[in-house]
Amino acid sequence: MRVFVTGATGFVGSAVVEDLLQAGHQVLGLARSDQAAATLTGLGAAVQRGSLLDIDSLVAGAKSCDGVIHTAFIHDFSNMPESAKADLAAIEAIGAALAGSGKPFVVTSAIGILQPGRLSVEGDAPMAGSAGSYRIPSELAALALGGQGVRASVVRLPPSVHGDGDHGFVPALIGIARKQGSSAYIGDGMTRWPAVHRRDAARLYRLALESGAAGSVYHATAQEGVATREIAAVIGRRLAVPVVGVSADRAAEHFGFMGRFFGMDCPASSEQTRRQLGWLPAHPGLLEDMDREAYFAAGPNP
Numbered sequence: 133m134r135v136f137v138t139g140a141t142g143f144v145g146s147a148v149v150e151d152l153l154q155a156g157h158q159v160l161g162l163a164r165s166d167q168a169a170a171t172l173t174g175l176g177a178a179v180q181r182g183s184l185l186d187i188d189s190l191v192a193g194a195k196s197c198d199g200v201i202h203t204a205f206i207h208d209f210s211n212m213p214e215s216a217k218a219d220l221a222a223i224e225a226i227g228a229a230l231a232g233s234g235k236p237f238v239v240t241s242a243i244g245i246l247q248p249g250r251l252s253v254e255g256d257a258p259m260a261g262s263a264g265s266y267r268i269p270s271e272l273a274a275l276a277l278g279g280q281g282v283r284a285s286v287v288r289l290p291p292s293v294h295g296d297g298d299h300g301f302v303p304a305l306i307g308i309a310r311k312q313g314s315s316a317y318i319g320d321g322m323t324r325w326p327a328v329h330r331r332d333a334a335r336l337y338r339l340a341l342e343s344g345a346a347g348s349v350y351h352a353t354a355q356e357g358v359a360t361r362e363i364a365a366v367i368g369r370r371l372a373v374p375v376v377g378v379s380a381d382r383a384a385e386h387f388g389f390m391g392r393f394f395g396m397d398c399p400a401s402s403e404q405t406r407r408q409l410g411w412l413p414a415h416p417g418l419l420e421d422m423d424r425e426a427y428f429a430a431g432p433n434p
Contacts, residue, residue: 134158135341136197138184138222139204140177141168143297144240144289147334148201149177155338160197162189162204184218187225194229199236201337202226209389216266223273232281238340239274241288242267243326243353243400244393251356252400254288254349263396271349278346285344290326290353290400291393293333294421302422304390306367315368316378316386321361323397326353329415339409350405354413357399366419370428 135152139145140161149159149172159177162184163169169179180196182189184204194200202223206215223239230237244264246252258268277284291301309315317323328336333352340350361377368375383391405411415421 133198133341134160134196136160136162136180136193136200138162138190138200138202141171142203143299144293144330144333145203146171147295147330148203148337149175151331151334151338153177157338160193162193184222187221190222190225191229194226197235199238199341200226200230201238201341203240203337205240212266216270219267219270220273223270227273227277227280227282227284230277230282234281234283236341236344237274237277237282237284238337238344239270239284239286241271241274241286241349243288243290243351243398244396245271245288246398246400248396248398250399252351252398254351254401254404263392263398275347275349283344283346285340285346285348285350287333287337287340287350287352288400289333290328291396291398292325292327292358292418293330293352294327294418295330295415296426298330298427301390301393302363302418303427305363305394306371306427308387308390309367309371309373312386314374314376315364315371316376317361317364318378318383318391318395319380321359321364321377323360323395324357324399325360325363325396325418326351326355326357326398326400327418328352328354328413329417329421331415332411332413336405336409336411339411343409345408348408350409350411351400351402352405353400353402354415355417356401358418360394362419363422366423370423
């Protein structure tokens with residue numbers, strides 16, 4: 133199968149590209165720079181020049197392939213509504229390009245759109261006002277494409293997708309702990325984060341592409357929920373700083389924008405995903421993976 137991948141040189145997308153190639157698929161990766169194009173060529177993928185904002189390029193890439201995996205997202209936390217708007221426009225354009233073809237289209241969403249404080253499952257509907265609510269329109273648009281003859285499915289990623297090259301929430305927490313001189317958790321620290329290794333997530337995207345059903349939602353959660361207190365403990369031990377609790381009303385002062393995310397209690401099951409697609413995560417869990425020099429040797433971004 134020839135697969136068009138957006139975000140093809142990103143943290144998750146690059147793992148998806150490598151997994152697809154190893155499984156015998158051909159890959160056309162979206163690249164917005166010469167460096168990204170060279171990276172893809174070096175991996176053995178073809179290059180589609182353009183960006184998430186270049187609708188014509190997205191349409192051309194989608195039409196020239198047998199399926200699409202969409203991992204790109206503009207992570208501008210200062211203007212998430214605009215990022216979400218761009219994501220929705222890209223999904224709608226790719227969906228229109230694939231309409232009536234029956235081709236697979238795997239779209240990225242987030243566990244953070246679900247109701248917190250309970251174990252979420254794949255069939256749960258998004259909740260307005262959730263921490264990741266800006267991604268809800270994109271998920272709904274993707275799932276609606278089944279009615280237009282597209283085998284569209286959604287992969288919901290957890291707050292922590294970890295592994296070498298991680299530049300997400302855990303490195304941000306490490307950077308905050310360095311700055312503050314302490315590694316903190318919120319409240320009693322028993323809020324739970326689901327997690328997945330990037331290599332396991334990549335395999336799930338491929339399985340969804342190959343055999344996912346139209347209108348299906350899949351959870352990329354290798355671990356249902358890791359207590360945030362345990363995450364803080366690893367960071368504190370590695371940095372040799374105190375591990376402390378902060379009250380919810382002080383979370384923003386200590387963590388900045390991360391306070392809202394680190395305070396989420398959002399455990400999520402992947403039982404249905406594993407049963408339907410035969411997905412079996414095989415890589416280290418979050419605490420084992422982050423307890424390595426790679427996460428702490430070169431500052432907040434390994």
